Amino acid sequence: xxxxxxxxxxxxxxxxxxxxxxxxxxxxxxxxxxxxxxxxxxxxxxxxxxxxxxxxxxxxxxxxxxxxxxxxxxxxxxxxxxxxxxxxxxxxxxxxxxxxxxxxxxxxxxxxxxxxxxxxxxxxxxxxxxxxxxxxxxxxxxxxxxxxxxxxxxxxxxxxxxxxxxxxxxxxxxxxxxxxxxxxxxxxxxxxxxxxxxxxxxxxxxxxxxxx
Amino acid sequence: xxxxxxxxxxxxxxxxxxxxxxxxxxxxxxxxxxxxxxxxxxxxxxxxxxxxxxxxxxxxxxxxxxxxxxxxxxxxxxxxxxxxxxxxxxxxxxxxxxxxxxxxxxxxxxxxxxxxxxxxxxxxxxxxxxxxxxxxxxxxxxxxxxxxxxxxxxxxxxxxxxxxxxxxxxxxxxxxxxxxxxxxx
Numbered sequence: 001x002x003x004x005x006x007x008x009x010x011x012x013x014x015x016x017x018x019x020x021x022x023x024x025x026x027x028x029x030x031x032x033x034x035x036x037x038x039x040x041x042x043x044x045x046x047x048x049x050x051x052x053x054x055x056x057x058x059x060x061x062x063x064x065x066x067x068x069x070x071x072x073x074x075x076x077x078x079x080x081x082x083x084x085x086x087x088x089x090x091x092x093x094x095x096x097x098x099x100x101x102x103x104x105x106x107x108x109x110x111x112x113x114x115x116x117x118x119x120x121x122x123x124x125x126x127x128x129x130x131x132x133x134x135x136x137x138x139x140x141x142x143x144x145x146x147x148x149x150x151x152x153x154x155x156x157x158x159x160x161x162x163x164x165x166x167x168x169x170x171x172x173x174x175x176x177x178x179x180x181x182x183x184x185x186x187x188x189x190x191x192x193x194x195x196x197x198x199x200x201x202x203x204x205x206x207x208x209x210x211x212x
Numbered sequence: 213x214x215x216x217x218x219x220x221x222x223x224x225x226x227x228x229x230x231x232x233x234x235x236x237x238x239x240x241x242x243x244x245x246x247x248x249x250x251x252x253x254x255x256x257x258x259x260x261x262x263x264x265x266x267x268x269x270x271x272x273x274x275x276x277x278x279x280x281x282x283x284x285x286x287x288x289x290x291x292x293x294x295x296x297x298x299x300x301x302x303x304x305x306x307x308x309x310x311x312x313x314x315x316x317x318x319x320x321x322x323x324x325x326x327x328x329x330x331x332x333x334x335x336x337x338x339x340x341x342x343x344x345x346x347x348x349x350x351x352x353x354x355x356x357x358x359x360x361x362x363x364x365x366x367x368x369x370x371x372x373x374x375x376x377x378x379x380x381x382x383x384x385x386x387x388x389x390x391x392x393x394x395x396x397x
Contacts (some may be wrong), residue, residue: 147346
């Protein structure tokens with residue numbers, strides 16, 4: 001009986017030492033700094049080359065916050081979750097945001113370009129002695145650029161799959177597209193195009209520009 | 213005691229005011245008039261490779277392969293064409309175009325894929341913050357390699373063709389298109 005108790009004590013002590021060792025190595029590891037990563041050299045592949053003719057007359061830059069959060073459903077889950085966070089040395093979230101299971105917040109800066117797709121000479125010019133008529137297609141959203149250099153992972157608690165990050169970025173893109181439509185930038189793009197074309201045409205004749 | 217309280221109140225007030233100014237200065241996002249003619253579109257892809265062996269005291273290593281694609285458009289800035297860059301002599305027009313530039317660079321999140329990760333020992337798995345940092349490095353690497361793809365030459369050739377066609381439709385018999393040599397404009 002005595003020997004089995006001693007064995008149990010030794011086992012607990014061993015487990016404790018093992019756990020402390022695990023925490024020590026985790027502490028040495030610390031949270032890796034993303035800035036410390038170095039990219040190895042790999043070639044760049046050109047997948048396709050396309051001849052286009054797009055005139056962008058409006059640039060709209062915006063910064064959006066996209067966020068997803070999951071909460072624990074029961075108090076048991078809160079308790080176990082806090083223990084799990086502590087095992088990851090994530091004391092701040094284990095004590096302050098104990099009810100939050102995981103959270104991912106991105107700050108995304110994007111740029112939308114609005115203009116005209118004139119690919120394959122998609123415009124018409126007619127003229128007589130005193131007037132020039134130019135018919136352009138209607139203005140449209142040409143691009144919404146979201147790039148990693150303009151994306152900041154503001155808060156990341158818990159483990160997240162790439163799928164969620166992609167979903168959040170798509171949500172940010174959609175928000176910028178909606179803002180472009182709401183601000184009625186297409187009309188402004190047409191006005192800017194008229195000013196630009198007037199500068200490029202050095203002619204004394206009257207210039208009439210239509211968008212259809 | 214009263215003076216100390218007033219000083220403290222003023223300090224708090226001053227601090228809060230300076231914070232607000234900082235925020236106002238940061239709001240630079242706006243709608244801007246531009247005049248970019250994009251004449252070529254390249255889709256490029258790259259495999260981003262990280263082998264994080266870590267320091268001697270770190271048990272295990274971490275490896276990751278991410279494939280990504282970028283859509284790059286190049287062309288010229290039409291708003292940089294000055295009055296003196298367009299010369300008309302009879303039915304002949306000569307136009308000097310600015311140097312080509314990258315007009316759009318976009319890494320679509322849907323074309324980014326983690327192909328492989330391998331984390332061993334007591335190392336942490338790659339976080340989304342780290343993956344974003346890897347993509348940042350990839351973006352920088354792609355941007356640096358664009359010179360060698362021939363995108364600028366392609367953009368110039370297509371811009372010349374577009375501008376020539378535009379002025380021909382305007383009724384000019386001969387259209388000379390030149391590209392400015394230096395970038396001092």
